[in-house]
Amino acid sequence: MASAHMNAPNQYDVAVVGAGIVGMVSAAIFSRAGARVCIIDPSLDWHAPHGPVALRNYAIAPGAQRLLQELGAWSKLDLHRLGSFNALEVWDAQSAGEIGFAPPASYDGAMGWIVEHQNLLAALSGPVADCTAIRGALGTLELSQPNRITLADGAQVQARLVIGADGANSPVRNAAGIDCRRHSYRQHAWVANVVTSEAHGNVARQRFLDSGPLAFLPLADPHHSSIVWSCTDPLHGQLDSLDDDAFAARLGEAFEQRLGVVTSVSARVAHPLERLHAQAWSKDCCALIGDAAHVVHPLAGLGLNLGIMDAVALSQCLTPIAPTAQWPRRSALRRYERWRKSEALRLGSVIDVLQHLFSERSPLPYAVRGLGMRLTAGSTRLTRRLSEYAMGTRGDLPSLPANADR
Ligand SMILES: Cc1cc2nc3c(=O)[nH]c(=O)nc-3n(C[C@H](O)[C@H](O)[C@H](O)COP(=O)(O)OP(=O)(O)OC[C@H]3O[C@@H](n4cnc5c(N)ncnc54)[C@H](O)[C@@H]3O)c2cc1C
Numbered sequence: 001m002a003s004a005h006m007n008a009p010n011q012y013d014v015a016v017v018g019a020g021i022v023g024m025v026s027a028a029i030f031s032r033a034g035a036r037v038c039i040i041d042p043s044l045d046w047h048a049p050h051g052p053v054a055l056r057n058y059a060i061a062p063g064a065q066r067l068l069q070e071l072g073a074w075s076k077l078d079l080h081r082l083g084s085f086n087a088l089e090v091w092d093a094q095s096a097g098e099i100g101f102a103p104p105a106s107y108d109g110a111m112g113w114i115v116e117h118q119n120l121l122a123a124l125s126g127p128v129a130d131c132t133a134i135r136g137a138l139g140t141l142e143l144s145q146p147n148r149i150t151l152a153d154g155a156q157v158q159a160r161l162v163i164g165a166d167g168a169n170s171p172v173r174n175a176a177g178i179d180c181r182r183h184s185y186r187q188h189a190w191v192a193n194v195v196t197s198e199a200h201g202n203v204a205r206q207r208f209l210d211s212g213p214l215a216f217l218p219l220a221d222p223h224h225s226s227i228v229w230s231c232t233d234p235l236h237g238q239l240d241s242l243d244d245d246a247f248a249a250r251l252g253e254a255f256e257q258r259l260g261v262v263t264s265v266s267a268r269v270a271h272p273l274e275r276l277h278a279q280a281w282s283k284d285c286c287a288l289i290g291d292a293a294h295v296v297h298p299l300a301g302l303g304l305n306l307g308i309m310d311a312v313a314l315s316q317c318l319t320p321i322a323p324t325a326q327w328p329r330r331s332a333l334r335r336y337e338r339w340r341k342s343e344a345l346r347l348g349s350v351i352d353v354l355q356h357l358f359s360e361r362s363p364l365p366y367a368v369r370g371l372g373m374r375l376t377a378g379s380t381r382l383t384r385r386l387s388e389y390a391m392g393t394r395g396d397l398p399s400l401p402a403n404a405d406r
Contacts, residue, residue: 015159022290022307023165028127034404038132046125049118056117059301063392076123083114083219085204094366097373141175143284170292188236190229192268197260208358281337294344313398
């Protein structure tokens with residue numbers, strides 16, 4: 001139920017700053033729970049994708065997929081453009097260690113999907129149809145009740161709750177005076193779509209090289225994969241200087257030709273990799289979600305999945321939406337912060353340990369690394385548990401609040 005005094009133009013219950021996937025999910029949930037919501041972003045582009053599969057895509061785990069389905073977004077995706085995988089193979093370049101992950105026998109869906117950013121945005125445009133979309137960048141933010149937002153073009157918005165879903169460099173976080181810890185991995189991740197001579201068979205694969213992990217994620221075409229090649233700065237520099245044919249040859253070699261020859265590579269981009277953790281996830285009546293709160297290494301493909309869970313957890317803590325000046329309660333915002341901050345810290349630390357163990361700076365000799373992987377592979381219980389965490393079906397999981405009666 002929207003608050004009575006928040007019905008004037010430019011007055012909202014919730015202002016979501018940042019219309020990436022996490023912001024869109026958050027706006028959709030609060031809107032469905034009955035809040036008057038605005039979404040602010042300088043680039044509001046929700047057209048459906050067409051042509052070749054774009055480079056910006058994500059592995060979506062079943063935990064997040066289920067939430068997108070409940071929100072009504074999953075069925076709106078262009079399903080022909082989705083890749084999916086039923087198994088995950090991980091191996092170490094320096095030892096014989098190899099682990100295969102599969103979903104539990106009781107589960108008959110995919111272990112994950114590869115979905116384009118634009119496909120997800122277009123699918124989420126339906127669930128946010130009742131929100132006001134404001135094209136513009138955050139200028140200043142005055143934390144008060146209600147919060148006062150001034151956009152870069154001078155327009156003003158008031159909202160009882162401000163949600164910072166504005167990415168790793170979050171202007172909301174900065175404007176709220178929340179510090180964050182940033183640590184560079186001194187790696188870049190090359191992202192490209194490639195064609196291989198052998199079919200991927202709907203298996204996601206990752207090889208741990210000393211210079212960083214290399215993942216091949218299956219796209220809809222059986223011979224097409226999306227690659228994420230994380231590499232230390234010297235290798236990144238070498239790869240940067242290669243033409244497409246030389247890059248394809250180097251990529252096939254680095255992947256031990258597990259999918260045969262890499263016959264073609266799309267345009268490619270490299271992202272600098274860092275770990276980020278906001279010191280606080282809320283302040284007064286403002287909360288951070290997604291990359292604004294945490295950035296983790298992409299080796300587990302979980303950053304966006306975590307952000308979607310933040311959006312759901314925040315709404316779970318803050319609903320029902322009371323039409324009184326006491327909403328949102330600080331105690332509820334603190335509950336959200338305690339819950340999700342510890343989850344993200346735990347997961348980020350596990351990912352960092354893995355990243356470090358398999359890197360050239362690893363304290364473990366190769367033989368010990370291989371033995372560890374073989375022991376893990378031999379333990380059905382352990383691999384099942386790890387699969388469940390990767391699939392987002394284990395842990396303290398949030399659930400969507402009920403639809404408001406409209
Ligand atoms: C190479 C690589 C591969 C990855 N693969 C995966 C994967 O397979 N699976 C996975 O789960 N995660 C993956 N991730 C992580 C994932 O990309 C991020 O976690 C996710 O994109 C974060 O989404 P977000 O909506 O929080 O932020 P963003 O996507 O960064 O969106 C932020 C939004 O805020 C807007 N904005 C910025 N400034 C302002 C402003 N001043 N005012 C208003 N709006 C503003 C921007 O326009 C943007 O729309 C990967 C990351 C990398 C680097």
